[in-house]
Amino acid sequence: MTSSLLGARGWAALIAASLTVVVLIPLLNLAVPAENLFHLSDFYVGLIGKILCYAICALAMDLIWGYTGILSLGHGLFFALGGYGMGMYLMRQIGLEGNYKSELPDFMVFLNWKELPWHWALSDSFVAQMLLVVAVPGLLAFVFGFFAFRSRIKGVYFSIITQALTFAAMLLFFRNETGFGGNNGFTDFKRILEVPLGTPGMRVALCVTSGLVLIGFFVMARAIVQSKYGRVLQAIRDAETRVMFTGYNPVAYKLSIWTLSAVMCAVAGALYVPQVGIINPGEMSPAASIEIAIWAAVGGRATLIGPIVGAFFVNGAKSWFTVAFPEYWLFFLGALFIAVTLFLPHGIVGLFRRRGRSE
Amino acid sequence: MTPDLMEAGAKALAEHRAREAARPRFVSEEPYFGQGVALYVEDITVSFDGFRALNALSLTIDVGELRCIIGPNGAGKTTMMDCITGKTRPDSGTVFFGSNVDLLRLSEPQIAQIGVGRKFQKPTVYEQLTVFENLELALKADRRVRAALFHRLTGAQRDRIDEVLLLIHLKDEARRTAGLLSHGQKQWLEIGMLLMQDPRLLLLDEPVAGMTDEETERTAELFLSLEGKHSLVVVEHDMKFVDQLTEGRKKVTVLHEGSVLAEGLLSEVQNNEKVVEVYLGR
Numbered sequence: 001m002t003s004s005l006l007g008a009r010g011w012a013a014l015i016a017a018s019l020t021v022v023v024l025i026p027l028l029n030l031a032v033p034a035e036n037l038f039h040l041s042d043f044y045v046g047l048i049g050k051i052l053c054y055a056i057c058a059l060a061m062d063l064i065w066g067y068t069g070i071l072s073l074g075h076g077l078f079f080a081l082g083g084y085g086m087g088m089y090l091m092r093q094i095g096l097e098g099n100y101k102s103e104l105p106d107f108m109v110f111l112n113w114k115e116l117p118w119h120w121a122l123s124d125s126f127v128a129q130m131l132l133v134v135a136v137p138g139l140l141a142f143v144f145g146f147f148a149f150r151s152r153i154k155g156v157y158f159s160i161i162t163q164a165l166t167f168a169a170m171l172l173f174f175r176n177e178t179g180f181g182g183n184n185g186f187t188d189f190k191r192i193l194e195v196p197l198g199t200p201g202m203r204v205a206l207c208v209t210s211g212l213v214l215i216g217f218f219v220m221a222r223a224i225v226q227s228k229y230g231r232v233l234q235a236i237r238d239a240e241t242r243v244m245f246t247g248y249n250p251v252a253y254k255l256s257i258w259t260l261s262a263v264m265c266a267v268a269g270a271l272y273v274p275q276v277g278i279i280n281p282g283e284m285s286p287a288a289s290i291e292i293a294i295w296a297a298v299g300g301r302a303t304l305i306g307p308i309v310g311a312f313f314v315n316g317a318k319s320w321f322t323v324a325f326p327e328y329w330l331f332f333l334g335a336l337f338i339a340v341t342l343f344l345p346h347g348i349v350g351l352f353r354r355r356g357r358s359e
Numbered sequence: 360m361t362p363d364l365m366e367a368g369a370k371a372l373a374e375h376r377a378r379e380a381a382r383p384r385f386v387s388e389e390p391y392f393g394q395g396v397a398l399y400v401e402d403i404t405v406s407f408d409g410f411r412a413l414n415a416l417s418l419t420i421d422v423g424e425l426r427c428i429i430g431p432n433g434a435g436k437t438t439m440m441d442c443i444t445g446k447t448r449p450d451s452g453t454v455f456f457g458s459n460v461d462l463l464r465l466s467e468p469q470i471a472q473i474g475v476g477r478k479f480q481k482p483t484v485y486e487q488l489t490v491f492e493n494l495e496l497a498l499k500a501d502r503r504v505r506a507a508l509f510h511r512l513t514g515a516q517r518d519r520i521d522e523v524l525l526l527i528h529l530k531d532e533a534r535r536t537a538g539l540l541s542h543g544q545k546q547w548l549e550i551g552m553l554l555m556q557d558p559r560l561l562l563l564d565e566p567v568a569g570m571t572d573e574e575t576e577r578t579a580e581l582f583l584s585l586e587g588k589h590s591l592v593v594v595e596h597d598m599k600f601v602d603q604l605t606e607g608r609k610k611v612t613v614l615h616e617g618s619v620l621a622e623g624l625l626s627e628v629q630n631n632e633k634v635v636e637v638y639l640g641r
Contacts, residue, residue, distance in 0.1 A: 224508075227507065227510065228507045229504060231485075231488060232496060235485040238485045238486050239484065239486075242485070242552075244467040244468050245476075246552065247468050247469075247502050248502045252503070252504050
C-alpha cells in the first residue's frame with residue numbers, strides 16, 4: 001500500500017543502472033583502448049542509445065496500455081513529432097554548410113523557397129524548439145484524447161483511430177509543401193548547441209542523456225502507479241463502469257495519462273534523432289507504432305520494468321537478426337508476438353516472477 | 360401586491376440567480392430531504408427501437424426506507440436503475456433526488472458523488488487490486504486527478520475501511536487480490552464499496568444472486584441494519600430473501616412491462632390476481 005517507492009532491492013538496481021549509464025558506458029567506450037576485450041565500440045554506444053529511446057516509448061506505452069488498458073497504435077506519431085521538433089533545430093544548426101551553401105535548409109532551396117515558413121520561426125532557438133518538442137505532441141494528444149474519451153471511444157475502436165491518425169500524419173509529412181522535407185525528412189546534421197555531432201564524446205553524451213531520461217521517467221512512472229491515481233487507472237482498466245458509478249470521471253484520468261504518455265514518447269523522439277542522424281515520415285508508419293506495443297507485450301505489461309526489458313530484447317534481437325538473416329526478421333517478430341501472447345501473458349518479466357514464486 | 364413585497368421578491372430572485380451562477384460546475388447542490396422523500400421517479404418512459412422498456416413509470420422512495428422491487432424478466436427493473444444513475448436518459452419524465460436535485464441533469468460520476476450508490480447484477484470489482492485497495496478507491500474523498508495523485512490515507516479513513524471490512528466479513532482477505540474471491544465474496548465486496556461511498560440511496564440489483572443460503576441470510580441482516588440510515592432499493596427474484604427483508608410489514612413494488620403493476624405488502628401482492636397472472640402466464 002504505502003510502501004516505499006522501490007524497496008531496498010529496487011533502489012540498489014536503480015543505482016546500478018544509473019552507474020552503468022553514467023560511468024561504465026563512457027569508461028568502456030572512451031577510456032578502454034580499442035584492442036582491449038572490454039572496449040565498447042562506437043557502434044554499440046549508438047545502438048544502446050537508440051534502444052534507450054525505444055525503451056522510453058515502451059515505458060510510456062505501459063502507462064497507457066498496461067496500466068490503463070488503452071491500446072494506442074499511434075504512439076509512433078508522438079515519437080516522430082518530437083523527433084521532427086529536434087530535427088528542425090538541427091537543420092538550422094547546419095548553417096551555411098549545406099550542399100547549397102544557403103541560409104535555408106537544403107530541401108527548401110531545392111523547392112525554390114526564399115524564406116523560412118512560419119512554423120520554422122522558433123527553430124533557431126534550442127530552448128524554444130525543445131518547448132515545442134513537448135508542447136506540440138502534448139497538445140495534439142490532449143485535443144485528440146479529449147474528443148475520443150469524451151465520446152467514450154474504447155477498446156479496438158480507439159486503437160484503430162490512433163492507427164489512422166498516425167497514418168494520416170505520415171501522408172501529410174510525405175508532402176513537400178508541409179515544410180518538413182517530404183519523404184527524405186531531415187538528415188545530414190552537423191552539430192547541436194554549436195558542438196559537432198558524430199564525435200565519440202558527443203555519441204556518449206547523447207547515450208548517457210537518454211539513459212538518465214529513461215531512469216527519471218521510470219521513477220516518475222513508479223510514483224504514479226503507486227499513488228491512488230495509479231490505482232484509479234488500473235480500476236478503469238478492470239471495470240470502468242464501476243469507476244464511474246463510484247464518482248470518478250474517467251475522462252480526466254484517461255486524458256491526463258494519455259497526454260503524459262504522448263509527451264514521454266516525444267522526448268524519446270527528440271533524443272533519438274541526433275543519435276541516428278535522420279528523421280523521416282517512416283517513423284510515423286503504422287508498423288512503427290505497432291512495434292512499440294510489441295516491446296511492451298513481450299517484456300510484460302503493467303510491470304514498468306518489463307517493457308524496458310522488452311525494448312532491449314526485441315531490438316537487440318533485431319540488430320543481430322537483420323545482419324544474420326535479414327529476410328527472416330519480420331517472420332521472427334511475428335512469431336515472437338504470437339508466442340508471447342499464447343504462452344507468456346505476463347511477458348518475459350512474468351516468466352521470472354513465476355519461477356521466483358514457485359521456488 | 361405592495362411595492363416593498365415586489366422589491367423583496369426581486370431581491371430574492373437576484374440572490375437566487377447569483378447563487379446559481381456561483382455554483383461549482385461539477386459538485387452539484389446538496390440534496391434536500393426535509394420532505395421525507397429520498398427519490399421521486401415520475402412518469403419516465405424509455406424506448407429502445409420502438410420497444411418500451413419503461414412506460415410512464417412512477418415511484419417514490421422515502422428517506423430511510425427499504426423497498427423491494429420484483430417483477431418478471433424484462434419488466435424494466437434494470438432500465439429503471441439506469442435512468443436513476445444517469446446511464447440511460449429517459450425519453451420523458453423526471454427523476455429527483457431529495458426534493459431539489461434533478462438527476463437527469465447530471466452525469467454518472469456526479470450522481471454517484473451526491474450520494475446515489477449502485478450495485479450491478481454481475482459483481483463488478485477491480486479484479487487486479489486487493490480487497491483493501493478496492494475499498495480505498497470507493498472511500499468518500501475528492502475525486503479529482505490532483506487529489507488522487509497526492510492522496511494519503513488518514514487514520515480515520517483507515518479505521519473506516521477496517522470497519523467495513525468487518526461488516527462484509529472480508530477482514531482476513533484484505534490483502535488478497537479481489538479476482539481470487541468467490542462469487543459471493545465479490546458481491547459482498549461490491550456492497551462494501553458502496554458503503555464506503557456513504558450514499559444516501561443504495562440501488563441494489565439482485566444482490567444475492569449466486570450466494571449460498573448462509574451468505575443470503577447474512578446479507579439480509581446487513582441490509583436490515585442499514586435501513587433507516589440509508590434508503591435502499593433492492594431488486595430481487597429470490598422471494599424468500601424479499602420476505603426476510605420486508606419483515607411482513609414493508610411495501611413491495613411489482614413491475615411489469617415498464618410500469619408499476621401493484622404495490623403493497625408481499626402477502627397482498629402475491630395474492631393479487633394480476634400479479635399471479637403475470638408470473639404464472641395466462
